[in-house]
Amino acid sequence: MPHLAHRPPVLGFRRRWSVVPVVSGIALAAALALSGCVGGTTGGASTPSASVTPGPTATSTAPAAIEFHPDGSAQDNLPYFDQVNRATLAAKPNAVGRDFIDALVAAGFAKKDMQLTVDTTTIGLKANSIQFSVRMGDTCLIGQNGADAGGYNSQVTPVLATGACLIGETRPIDW
Known part of the structure; x- marks a missing residue:
């Protein structure tokens, strides 16, 4: 048992670190593949597209006041x-x-x-x-x-x- 205690922890780190590049590579490939679905391409580079919804501005108007229409129905x-x-x-x-x-x-x-x-x-x-x-x-x-x-x-x-x-x-x- 003492020889297990002396086992270098580097082997455990090597296994963990050797998995990281593979997982990172897969994640990067998936991200690049999906980025083609989001936006168009220009010269081979992907450009993300975004839709912007304008918020209220200082020029927004309040709803029209309710008024009496004497000649209305x-x-x-x-x-x-x-x-x-x-x-x-x-x-x-x-x-x-x-x-x-x-x-x-x-x-x-x-x-x-x-x-x-x-x-x-x-x-x-x-x-x-x-x-x-x-x-x-x-x-x-x-x-x-x-x-x-x-x-x-x-x-x-x-x-x-x-x-x-x-x-x-x-x-x-x-x-």
């Missing part, structure tokens, strides 16, 4: 209608019908083209949801808010055969 004005109504709810989470109508009038919609359902039931309890609308040509913007509606919702619908936007009892908008 209900569909054109739905984003603005929603913005006004969501702002009303943000300012007053328990908003009632008059709050929505007043905000829509202040935002530019014509009061004469609006309808509103009642805020209370026939026995004086708070309604589980209210609806309000704005007629724009032959289409209507309809908003609904309340527990039964799952919060605020809106849609664009055609005007009813009656010429109105809402079905059922509505209250006068006389303020």
Whole structure:
């Protein structure tokens, strides 16, 4: 056993070092072969290609502001209608019908083209949801808010055969 202890460690290093050039050679050959797949060649030399995606610049613009289009369709004005109504709810989470109508009038919609359902039931309890609308040509913007509606919702619908936007009892908008 003592003769094994005297075995020179160089033999172990030689085996390890003799493997390194072979592995390095294989890795280098693979890298050179693959580099031909990445980019084109010019005069036998490979040139890597890269794609650059431009990031935001100082000249980037913000999205266009949502605006009221008085001569536009209900569909054109739905984003603005929603913005006004969501702002009303943000300012007053328990908003009632008059709050929505007043905000829509202040935002530019014509009061004469609006309808509103009642805020209370026939026995004086708070309604589980209210609806309000704005007629724009032959289409209507309809908003609904309340527990039964799952919060605020809106849609664009055609005007009813009656010429109105809402079905059922509505209250006068006389303020």
